[in-house]
Amino acid sequence: MPLGEFDLIRRYFDRPVRRAALGVGDDCALLSLAAGMQLATSCDMLVEGRHFLSTVAPERLGHKALAVNLSDLAACGAEPLAFTLALALPSADARFLEGFSRGLWALADAHGCELIGGDTTRGPLTICISVFGQLPMSNGGSQALLRAGARAGDDVYVSGTLGDARLALEVFRGNAMVAGQVFNTLRDALELPQPRIALGLALRGVASAAIDVSDGLLGDLGHVLQRSGVGAVVEIDAVPRSAPLRAQSLALQRLCTLSGGDDYELLFTAPADRAPQVLAAGVLAGVPVTRIGRIERVDHTGERAAPDGAARLRLLDAAGDPVRHDAASFDHFRAA
Numbered sequence: 001m002p003l004g005e006f007d008l009i010r011r012y013f014d015r016p017v018r019r020a021a022l023g024v025g026d027d028c029a030l031l032s033l034a035a036g037m038q039l040a041t042s043c044d045m046l047v048e049g050r051h052f053l054s055t056v057a058p059e060r061l062g063h064k065a066l067a068v069n070l071s072d073l074a075a076c077g078a079e080p081l082a083f084t085l086a087l088a089l090p091s092a093d094a095r096f097l098e099g100f101s102r103g104l105w106a107l108a109d110a111h112g113c114e115l116i117g118g119d120t121t122r123g124p125l126t127i128c129i130s131v132f133g134q135l136p137m138s139n140g141g142s143q144a145l146l147r148a149g150a151r152a153g154d155d156v157y158v159s160g161t162l163g164d165a166r167l168a169l170e171v172f173r174g175n176a177m178v179a180g181q182v183f184n185t186l187r188d189a190l191e192l193p194q195p196r197i198a199l200g201l202a203l204r205g206v207a208s209a210a211i212d213v214s215d216g217l218l219g220d221l222g223h224v225l226q227r228s229g230v231g232a233v234v235e236i237d238a239v240p241r242s243a244p245l246r247a248q249s250l251a252l253q254r255l256c257t258l259s260g261g262d263d264y265e266l267l268f269t270a271p272a273d274r275a276p277q278v279l280a281a282g283v284l285a286g287v288p289v290t291r292i293g294r295i296e297r298v299d300h301t302g303e304r305a306a307p308d309g310a311a312r313l314r315l316l317d318a319a320g321d322p323v324r325h326d327a328a329s330f331d332h333f334r335a336a
């Protein structure tokens with residue numbers, strides 16, 4: 001007897017809730033917020049073939065589907081509370097559901113984030129998660145870390161290292177080669193990203209703006225600059241990267257760190273005099289943080305000439321010489 005929709009939900013996705021007022025089983029789930037707290041919510045969808053390879057282990061897929069959502073809470077400095085799971089499945093495959101739910105629950109438990117509801121339907125494999133987190137309000141204002149808070153003179157920082165997930169993809173595609181042992185660590189970066197929740201919490205009241213790096217440093221920094229109405233200068237060879245990535249050509253290193261994506265590290269800004277608090281936040285969270293540049297006033301004349309946002313961002317190499325944006329993008333790698 002194939003597993004029915006409701007048996008499937010009961011078997012794999014229904015566990016007693018601890019923090020939520022009501023979880024799976026009714027028409028709505030219920031969440032209570034303490035007085036003075038604000039709800040932070042975000043939603044991310046993963047589609048087979050577009051966001052993940054069909055060969056990925058189900059357990060890793062369960063982890064990543066929740067990780068990319070928790071990463072958005074981290075970027076806002078919110079504490080995870082709960083999530084919902086909308087699933088389209090080609091079939092009720094027990095082996096898949098077993099692994100997927102194991103990976104999902106492990107990460108959910110690690111962050112005290114409860115599954116409180118969802119939807120299940122037959123269709124091409126698609127996973128849509130909504131997360132809910134909480135933030136304290138202060139004096140009626142929000143303490144959330146937003147993209148819009150960067151100011152001229154602020155330092156620009158990134159957590160961890162960038163580029164390993166993209167390097168793993170380039171190895172999969174046959175565009176780069178690494179030893180088997182090294183490939184396992186790169187593959188972990190791609191398939192098991194660790195959302196920087198502790199760092200996001202520690203940066204509340206310290207960082208002026210933040211975003212998680214999901215689409216590549218240049219693109220995501222561009223969002224911060226746009227929302228904040230500022231520009232930035234970034235020392236591209238100061239962007240932290242792993243030893244395996246540093247063993248690749250400079251062109252590939254730049255491609256992976258600047259335009260890679262799937263890093264799920266935090267990119268944030270802070271006033272220069274908060275540098276000690278930024279480093280303390282990194283130590284508290286157990287994640288290295290590295291200064292990679294500075295926020296500048298935007299050149300509005302230049303912006304009109306280059307509406308793609310390139311005018312907001314100046315890139316410098318290790319010698320302090322300007323690097324063109326297109327020299328840091330995919331074409332450069334092709335030419336290498």
Ligand code: ADP
Pocket residue numbers: 009013014023024025026027028085086087115116117118119120
């Ligand atoms: P409705 O028809 O009222 O939307 P459903 O029959 O779809 O409710 O779902 C029944 C219950 O199971 C609801 O509480 C819903 O939130 C929950 N649920 C459905 N699919 C999932 C899932 N994949 N994970 C967690 N809970 C789910």
Ligand code: MG
Pocket residue numbers: 118119120
């Ligand atoms: Mg439903």
